[in-house]
Amino acid sequence: MDNNKIQSKVLAISNVTESTYILRLERNGFDFKAGQYLVLSIPGERKAREYSIYSGENDDYIELLIKEVNPGELSHELKHLKIGTKVQISGPFGFFILKDEDIQQKKPVVFVATGTGISPFRSIIRSNPEIDYTVLHGVRYKIEAYHKEDYLPKRFVLCTSGENHADFNGRVTDYLKLNPINLKALYYLCGNSAMVDEAIEILEEQGLPAENIKTEIFF
Numbered sequence: 001m002d003n004n005k006i007q008s009k010v011l012a013i014s015n016v017t018e019s020t021y022i023l024r025l026e027r028n029g030f031d032f033k034a035g036q037y038l039v040l041s042i043p044g045e046r047k048a049r050e051y052s053i054y055s056g057e058n059d060d061y062i063e064l065l066i067k068e069v070n071p072g073e074l075s076h077e078l079k080h081l082k083i084g085t086k087v088q089i090s091g092p093f094g095f096f097i098l099k100d101e102d103i104q105q106k107k108p109v110v111f112v113a114t115g116t117g118i119s120p121f122r123s124i125i126r127s128n129p130e131i132d133y134t135v136l137h138g139v140r141y142k143i144e145a146y147h148k149e150d151y152l153p154k155r156f157v158l159c160t161s162g163e164n165h166a167d168f169n170g171r172v173t174d175y176l177k178l179n180p181i182n183l184k185a186l187y188y189l190c191g192n193s194a195m196v197d198e199a200i201e202i203l204e205e206q207g208l209p210a211e212n213i214k215t216e217i218f219f
């Protein structure tokens with residue numbers, strides 16, 4: 001897949017929670033495999049940031065799920081762009097994708113995310129709804145279960161570390177420690193580095209081969 005560098009208009013910005021929003025952009029022929037990310041910048045400005053693609057391969061727009069971090073630069077600026085403003089996107093980048101053979105063979109895959117780390121998984125599932133997936137989503141509060149309705153309830157486990165009303169009360173790594181690991185599955189880990197490092201340790205300790213683990217670190 002060739003890398004593109006294109007300008008793309010902002011079509012919509014919609015809040016999902018107080019601090020997290022969806023940035024919808026014109027697609028303009030931008031080609032990608034679900035799970036990949038792009039690099040976004042505002043023309044004329046130097047800062048550029050990576051964002052995993054939240055929309056599916058077949059959507060005629062691109063969506064990104066962005067958390068406004070404080071203090072942060074681009075995540076704040078993007079939230080306040082006017083509809084119709086052009087941003088620059090380049091990519092796609094990354095290898096955090098499901099192999100075609102794993103999709104065809106319906107290999108079980110467990111997607112482990114913290115926060116907006118669910119973004120590449122939503123794109124993969126939206127693009128390949130027939131796969132045998134389980135999502136473990138770790139957030140602080142239940143309200144951060146971004147678009148939970150997009151996943152089959154029996155395939156989605158919400159883990160909350162800050163309140164007690166979810167499927168599992170505790171961190172996503174606590175869930176991994178307390179529940180059996182599927183040694184035949186692929187485990188995809190995405191989010192903050194502390195979660196990813198701890199999850200690798202837990203999975204390998206329980207005998208999951210290292211080649212069954214794929215990671216994407218946001219920060």
Ligand SMILES: Cc1cc2nc3c(=O)[nH]c(=O)nc-3n(C[C@H](O)[C@H](O)[C@H](O)COP(=O)(O)OP(=O)(O)OC[C@H]3O[C@@H](n4cnc5c(N)ncnc54)[C@H](O)[C@@H]3O)c2cc1C
Nearest residue numbers: 049050051052065066067069072073074075116119218219
């Ligand atoms: C491959 C890749 C994909 C990414 N995909 C996404 C995505 O889909 N959605 C998304 O919101 N971010 C994503 N990020 C993070 C994103 O690139 C920026 O780092 C983030 O938006 C902060 O940028 P900023 O300019 O506002 O703040 P900066 O000044 O660059 O960063 C301030 C601090 O914010 C913290 N931070 C960064 N990202 C997050 C986050 N998501 N949640 C909590 N704290 C954070 C870090 O500690 C950082 O030091 C991704 C990063 C990588 C490397």
